[in-house]
Amino acid sequence: MAAYAFRHIRRSPGAIAGFLLLVCILGTATAAPWLAPQSPTLVRVQDRLLRPLTVRDGIRHWLGTDPLGRDVFSRLLVGARISLFVGLTAVLIGGSLGTAIGLVSGYYGGWTDRLMMRVGDVQLAFPFILLALAVMAVLGPGLGNIIGVLGLTSWVTYARVVRSEVLSVREREFVHAARAMGAPVSRILLVHALPNVVGTVIVVATFSVASTILSEAGLSFLGLGVGAGTPTWGSMLADAREYMTDAWWLTTFPGFGILLTVLGVNLVGDWLRDSLDPRLR
Amino acid sequence: MGAFVARRLADSLIVLVGVSFLAFAILFLSGDPTYLMIPENYTRQQIAEFRHQMGFDRPWYVQYGDFMRHAVRGDFGTSLRSQLPALPLVLERMPATLELAGVAMLLSLAVSLPLGVVSATHRRTLIDTASMVGGLLGQSTPGFWLGLLLILIFGVELRWFPASGRGGLAHLVLPGVTLAMYSMGRNARVVRASMLDALGHDFIRTAYAKGVPRLTVVYHHALRNALLPIVTLIGLDFGVLLGGAIITETVFAWPGVGRLVVNAIYQKDFPIVEAAVVVIAAVFVILNLCVDLTYGYLDPRIRYG
Numbered sequence: 253m254a255a256y257a258f259r260h261i262r263r264s265p266g267a268i269a270g271f272l273l274l275v276c277i278l279g280t281a282t283a284a285p286w287l288a289p290q291s292p293t294l295v296r297v298q299d300r301l302l303r304p305l306t307v308r309d310g311i312r313h314w315l316g317t318d319p320l321g322r323d324v325f326s327r328l329l330v331g332a333r334i335s336l337f338v339g340l341t342a343v344l345i346g347g348s349l350g351t352a353i354g355l356v357s358g359y360y361g362g363w364t365d366r367l368m369m370r371v372g373d374v375q376l377a378f379p380f381i382l383l384a385l386a387v388m389a390v391l392g393p394g395l396g397n398i399i400g401v402l403g404l405t406s407w408v409t410y411a412r413v414v415r416s417e418v419l420s421v422r423e424r425e426f427v428h429a430a431r432a433m434g435a436p437v438s439r440i441l442l443v444h445a446l447p448n449v450v451g452t453v454i455v456v457a458t459f460s461v462a463s464t465i466l467s468e469a470g471l472s473f474l475g476l477g478v479g480a481g482t483p484t485w486g487s488m489l490a491d492a493r494e495y496m497t498d499a500w501w502l503t504t505f506p507g508f509g510i511l512l513t514v515l516g517v518n519l520v521g522d523w524l525r526d527s528l529d530p531r532l533r
Numbered sequence: 534m535g536a537f538v539a540r541r542l543a544d545s546l547i548v549l550v551g552v553s554f555l556a557f558a559i560l561f562l563s564g565d566p567t568y569l570m571i572p573e574n575y576t577r578q579q580i581a582e583f584r585h586q587m588g589f590d591r592p593w594y595v596q597y598g599d600f601m602r603h604a605v606r607g608d609f610g611t612s613l614r615s616q617l618p619a620l621p622l623v624l625e626r627m628p629a630t631l632e633l634a635g636v637a638m639l640l641s642l643a644v645s646l647p648l649g650v651v652s653a654t655h656r657r658t659l660i661d662t663a664s665m666v667g668g669l670l671g672q673s674t675p676g677f678w679l680g681l682l683l684i685l686i687f688g689v690e691l692r693w694f695p696a697s698g699r700g701g702l703a704h705l706v707l708p709g710v711t712l713a714m715y716s717m718g719r720n721a722r723v724v725r726a727s728m729l730d731a732l733g734h735d736f737i738r739t740a741y742a743k744g745v746p747r748l749t750v751v752y753h754h755a756l757r758n759a760l761l762p763i764v765t766l767i768g769l770d771f772g773v774l775l776g777g778a779i780i781t782e783t784v785f786a787w788p789g790v791g792r793l794v795v796n797a798i799y800q801k802d803f804p805i806v807e808a809a810v811v812v813i814a815a816v817f818v819i820l821n822l823c824v825d826l827t828y829g830y831l832d833p834r835i836r837y838g
Contacts, residue, residue, distance in 0.1 A: 266669075373544070374551030378814055379776025382794065383555075386806055389798040390563040466675055470780050473677050474795060489678055496685055503685065507678035515673040522669075 264526075270519025277513050281332040288326035289313070292483050296321035304501050316501040318491065324501060327483035328509055334484045335513060338399055339465040345403030347457045350410025351449070355441045357411060358418025365415070372408040380405060381467065385476060393479035398471060402464050409456055417449040451528035458521035462514045469510050485510050541825060545818045552814040556807045557600050561593055563803060570613055609808035614800055619808040623790055627812065629699055630789035633781070634774040636705050637712035641770070645717050646763075649724025653732060654751055664721060671718025676777055680711040680784035697786040708785040712777050716770045723766055724759065731759040760831055768824030772817050 280287060289311050299308050299321035306313050315324040357365040375383070384401050391397040418441075421427060427444050435443075471477040472486025480487075485506040492502035567584050575583070584590050588599065603609070609619040648668075652661040687707060688696025694706045731737070732755050740750045779791035786792070790809050797805035 370547060370551065373548050374555065376772070378552065378555070378810070379772050379779070379817070381776040381779055382810060382813060385779070385795070385798055386556075386559045386810060389801070389806070390559055462673065469675050470677060473675075474780065474783060476798070486675075489675075489681065493681065496681060497689055500685070503678075503681050507675065507682070510675045510678065511670075511673055514675075515669065518669055518673050 264523050266519045267523030270516045270523065273512055273516030274520060277332060277516060278336065280329060281336055284326075284329035284333055288323070288329050290323050290326055292322065292326040292330045293481070294322060301495070301499050315505050316499070318488075318502055319495060319499075322483075324488075324505060327488060328485070328505055330483050331485040331488060331506060332509060332513070334395070334478060334482065335465050335468060335510070338395070338402065338468045338478075339461045339517075342399050342402035342406065342464045342468075343457050343461050345399070346406030346460065347410055347453060349404070350407035351414050351446075351453055353407060354411040354414025354449075355418055355445055358415035359422055359437065359441055359445065361419075368411065369415075372411060375405065375408050381470060384467065384471060385474065388471060388476040393476055395478050395482070398468060398477055402467055406460055406464065409460070410453060413452050413456055414449045417452060418445050421445050421448050455521065455525045455528055458517060458524055462517040462521065465510065465514055465517070538826070541822055545822055548818055549811070549815060553601060553604055553811055554597065556810040557597050559810075560803045560807055561596065563801070565589055604811065609811070610804035612797075612805050613802045619804040620812075622805060623793065623808045623812050626788060626790045626793050627816075629787060630775070630778050630782070630791060631816075632699075633705070633708055633712060633787060633789060634771065634778050636709040637716070637774050637777075638767070638770065640709055640713040641717040641720055642767075644713075645720035645724055648721045650728055650751065650756060652721070652725040653728030656729065661725075665725070668718040668721040671714045672722075673718075674714060676711055676715060677780045677784050679714055680708070680781060683707045683711060684784070699788055708781050708787055711784070712774060712781045715777065716773055720763070720766060720770070724763055727759040727762045728755060731755040734758070757831070761828065764824055764827055764831060768821045771820045775813055775817060 296317075297320060299313075299317050300319050302308060302313050302317040302321075304314060304316040304324075306316065311323070313323050313325065315328065317323055318327070353368055357368045383405055387401050387405075388397060391401070421444070427440060430440050430444055468477060468484070469486035469489075472484045473490045475487070475490060477486055478484050488506040489503065492499070492506070495502050565584070567580060567587070567589055570587075571580060571583055588596065591599075607620050611617060612619055612622060615622070645668075648664045652664050655661055684696045684707065687693045695704050696707065698704060732751075737750060737754060740754050741747075745754070778787075778789060779795060781787065782789045782791035783795050790813065794806060794809040797803070797809070
């Protein structure tokens, strides 16, 4: 499967572009402490709203400064770390939870299944952002809270996809054989069912990293994200609104940060879907 | 058909009860609203009396029962700020939100349907590549950022369209485009995939073989068969658009439910949040019910059994 996928990538310019984008973004996010010209929270009011590429006191502000004189490029790098961290951890939580629920739900059927699927329906009847907003309003902003909210509210898609796979796997001969030989349910689920759904889960998870990053940015934009003090792309855009007409760089760069990251993830997701699971096309 | 509708209605009802429970739980977990409602100079005795009078000292299931008894009569309590009933406040804002979401939906379909069809019929040409790259970009752009850019370019610099507020058709352009962008991109990609699927069937070859004109084959034979996944998507889209409207309305100061709910959240005005959550969920559930019912019309092979 993997070998096929990697043969496939050479014929897909989109996938190559996506990987390059992600490698660049991950690289700069990882190297942020060494790349940042100054501390992202250092306030220098005398240097407020400098245009991009301005040099002041030997420091080149590649992307200019904000109304408090903080270096936009340094803040953008920290924002990248937070976006990626929130995206990946939330998806890990939602994906594991959803996969587990889907496995159990699909294998046992009966009332557990009906209950879980109904709970999923209830959650899908909500515009997701409204649910997240309401929960964040109750919990208050914070990194842990936003990861929890985005993770715990995203299980439904995984659970549905995994469940339907398990429903068909359950009736296959090798599962009947395993059961006849006395394999415990945990073994049947983990050794026989899980490998059959892993490809699908990876594809769903990749797209969900993209949508999680967008959701985090949206919530931060509304002031219900990671919280004051931490520079995130969403909150930088919210702060930029006031200075939109005077300082175009404040609105432009954080937005491109989000756009390019999400685009990279989506491109890789497209390629994964085509090579791992053509049925999802 | 009757049995199917009845079962779907029952399902929808269960979902709405679940939504109401979730809405209640959010309110309940947010803590005792007493302190938001009383003057600061109340004594401890007065606070206790007030809590008892409002029923905040009862167990959660009693309070939920009470909440449900009122909710089915359309009574979600009064706004903690304005003291006006919550439900009418939400319903009053609903037309503005539906107008915005409706325009975005039309815009999205008007662009994505033809784009998707043409991309499928002209596979691997410049048109196909360009519209698919465009679709991917639309899907990857954060709506609120696009909104800010559109305001900056078309509202402030060029002054072509008003940058905020609700009014005539001109007011709808920028928020409509902003809200539509995500689903436009996604739908164009889905329409293309589902058209490619439909065009690969044997009956398409048969139709060409017996000399049916190309346009008839594409639009009559293939598109009709490709419509089913697209209709499903429209139902789901409405959820995305209603959710997206919350942020878009904030960016464009659009006087809809989204802005109402965001402000209510800032002010911890939970009756408003509850009423809005239930109303939005109800709209979404009803729309999806309608979508399910159109399946049979589009594809006579589907029997509601």
